[in-house]
Amino acid sequence: MNKNDNETIKNIYSRYSCRGFDKNKPVSDDNLDTIMQAALTSPSSYNSQNWQFVVCQNTEILDRLQNIALENAKLQDITVYQRLKSVGGRIFYDAPVAVFIARPNNEVNLASVNSGIALQTIALCATSLGLNTLMCGMTRLCFSGKNVNELYSLLKFPKDFVCDLSILMGYGTAKRKERELDKSKITYIK
Numbered sequence: 001m002n003k004n005d006n007e008t009i010k011n012i013y014s015r016y017s018c019r020g021f022d023k024n025k026p027v028s029d030d031n032l033d034t035i036m037q038a039a040l041t042s043p044s045s046y047n048s049q050n051w052q053f054v055v056c057q058n059t060e061i062l063d064r065l066q067n068i069a070l071e072n073a074k075l076q077d078i079t080v081y082q083r084l085k086s087v088g089g090r091i092f093y094d095a096p097v098a099v100f101i102a103r104p105n106n107e108v109n110l111a112s113v114n115s116g117i118a119l120q121t122i123a124l125c126a127t128s129l130g131l132n133t134l135m136c137g138m139t140r141l142c143f144s145g146k147n148v149n150e151l152y153s154l155l156k157f158p159k160d161f162v163c164d165l166s167i168l169m170g171y172g173t174a175k176r177k178e179r180e181l182d183k184s185k186i187t188y189i190k
Contacts, residue, residue, distance in 0.1 A: 011127045018132035019087075020174030023094035026057070027170055031129050032097065035169075038125040039099075044114040050107055051115055051164075054100040054155045061154060062092050068151070069141035076144065084138070091138040095168035100139070102152075102161040115164040122167050132172030139166040 004010065032055060039053055056062060069091050073081040084091065092098060101118060103111035123133045143151060143163045157163070 007128070008124070011124050014176075015123055015127040015133065016176040017134050018168075018172040018174050018176075019093050019134060020172060021093055021095040021132065021168065021170035022173050023059070023096055023170075025171045026096050027131060031126075031131065034129065035122055035125045035131075036099075039118045039122050042114070042118040042121040044117065045110040048110070048114065050104055050111050051118055052102040052158050052161055053118075054102065054157065056098045056100065056155065057096060059096075062095075062098055064154075065098075065139075065142045065151065066091050068145065068147055069138060072141045072145040076141075080138075080141070091136060091141070092168055093134060093174070094170075095134070096170045097168065098136070098139075099167050099169070100155060100157075100163050101165045101167075102157045103164040105160045105162045112164055119165050119167050122169075126169045130171075131169050132174075134168040136166045136168050139163065 036053060036055060040049075044050065066089070070081065070084060070089050073084055099122060101115045103115055119135055123135065126133050140163075152161070152163075155163075
């Protein structure tokens with residue numbers, strides 16, 4: 001089969017980590033609903049579905065989280081702080097939507113795997129709808145300081161849940177950079 005004939009494979013190959021979004025072009029409610037319903041179909045260990053998705057479109061909250069992330073980076077890791085400052089101090093890159101995936105605080109290993117699977121489902125569904133995404137690892141900085149419980153409350157996380165992962169989405173202004181696939185990362189055993 002030619003990979004160019006399969007829509008799923010095309011979406012996998014065309015998805016990229018977008019580090020710039022058009023903040024004035026919102027994602028439609030229909031698209032968000034489609035994406036989040038797809039996330040709910042994600043496989044999970046023992047069908048536990050031990051996640052909670054928080055879809056944030058509130059720019060004031062996102063700006064506040066971004067400022068907290070910068071403050072925490074400055075206190076915790078000056079190298080990360082300097083890197084963030086070099087790109088304008090932005091961790092959300094003007095994305096109009098951030099989806100935070102929360103998991104139970106006492107469940108780490110399988111819950112994080114489940115969150116990662118859901119994150120990929122969101123990314124591929126968004127790509128198929130013409131949106132761009134960024135799996136945002138820097139979100140961890142928002143939830144690593146003294147304001148963590150206040151932020152969990154602000155984002156309406158369930159009690160005893162913590163932020164596991166996040167993904168940004170919107171219409172990209174940053175173009176895809178071509179990348180070489182490192183085929184040495186694959187070992188075939190026959």
